[in-house]
Amino acid sequence: RKEVEQDPGPFNVPEGATVAFNCTYSNSASQSFFWYRQDCRKEPKLLMSVYSSGNEDGRFTAQLNRASQYISLLIRDSKLSDSATYLCVVRSGGFKTIFGAGTRLFVKA
Amino acid sequence: DVKVTQSSRYLVKRTGEKVFLECVQDMDHENMFWYRQDPGLGLRLIYFSYDVKMKEKGDIPEGYSVSREKKERFSLILESASTNQTSMYLCASITSGAYTDTQYFGPGTRLTVL
Numbered sequence: 058r059k060e061v062e063q064d065p066g067p068f069n070v071p072e073g074a075t076v077a078f079n080c081t082y083s084n085s086a087s088q089s090f091f092w093y094r095q096d097c098r099k100e101p102k103l104l105m106s107v108y109s110s111g112n113e114d115g116r117f118t119a120q121l122n123r124a125s126q127y128i129s130l131l132i133r134d135s136k137l138s139d140s141a142t143y144l145c146v147v148r149s150g151g152f153k154t155i156f157g158a159g160t161r162l163f164v165k166a
Numbered sequence: 167d168v169k170v171t172q173s174s175r176y177l178v179k180r181t182g183e184k185v186f187l188e189c190v191q192d193m194d195h196e197n198m199f200w201y202r203q204d205p206g207l208g209l210r211l212i213y214f215s216y217d218v219k220m221k222e223k224g225d226i227p228e229g230y231s232v233s234r235e236k237k238e239r240f241s242l243i244l245e246s247a248s249t250n251q252t253s254m255y256l257c258a259s260i261t262s263g264a265y266t267d268t269q270y271f272g273p274g275t276r277l278t279v280l
Contacts, residue, residue, distance in 0.1 A: 065206070091268060100256055100271035101209070144208070152197065152216075152260075154269065158208040 063157040080145030081127045091146040135164045170272035178278045185244040189257030198240035202253040247279045
């Protein structure tokens with residue numbers, strides 16, 4: 058079993074739709090959680106950190122469920138520019154950072 | 167803004183060649199990393215360095231070595247390139263390594279070994 062698992066997709070949604078991704082992690086000692094965005098042939102960039110209480114940044118909402126060991130990302134009112142791969146990132150002790158393989162999102166006009 | 171640069175965006179080498187990939191960061195970060203990214207596998211850590219001349223193996227160090235002679239520069243070396251090392255290589259840096267800190271990535275080097 059992979060330490061961090063994501064549905065690879067692709068998710069194909071129309072503009073304006075709401076889409077949600079989940080990510081599960083296996084290490085219950087994991088300390089911090091992030092969502093990164095990666096455009097085609099580009100480097101990953103931080104989208105948002107995920108806090109225990111959940112957090113929102115504009116159209117993006119991230120949630121953490123420690124009991125079930127998953128994090129989620131909700132995108133409301135999808136834009137064409139949201140098309141990308143979304144990486145779930147989990148950090149446990151020290152520098153041990155595990156990246157999910159990513160979920161691909163295509164937003165169509 | 168943190169800036170992480172890598173020496174090449176695209177590189178084509180032949181089997182058996184020695185390959186150097188360089189990474190430079192301008193934010194005085196202590197910690198630097200080399201990952202490779204392959205479809206369906208995500209990013210996998212090759213090596214990291216927490217200080218000048220210090221290095222630690224990651225999850226897949228075989229066939230690679232690293233060098234960190236200066237704080238801002240972290241080099242990845244493929245001693246004898248093989249076709250299974252064809253991949254996207256990403257360098258990253260981070261400041262103190264506190265749990266909330268995030269990694270900043272360079273633009274990546276897409277290496278093809280023929």
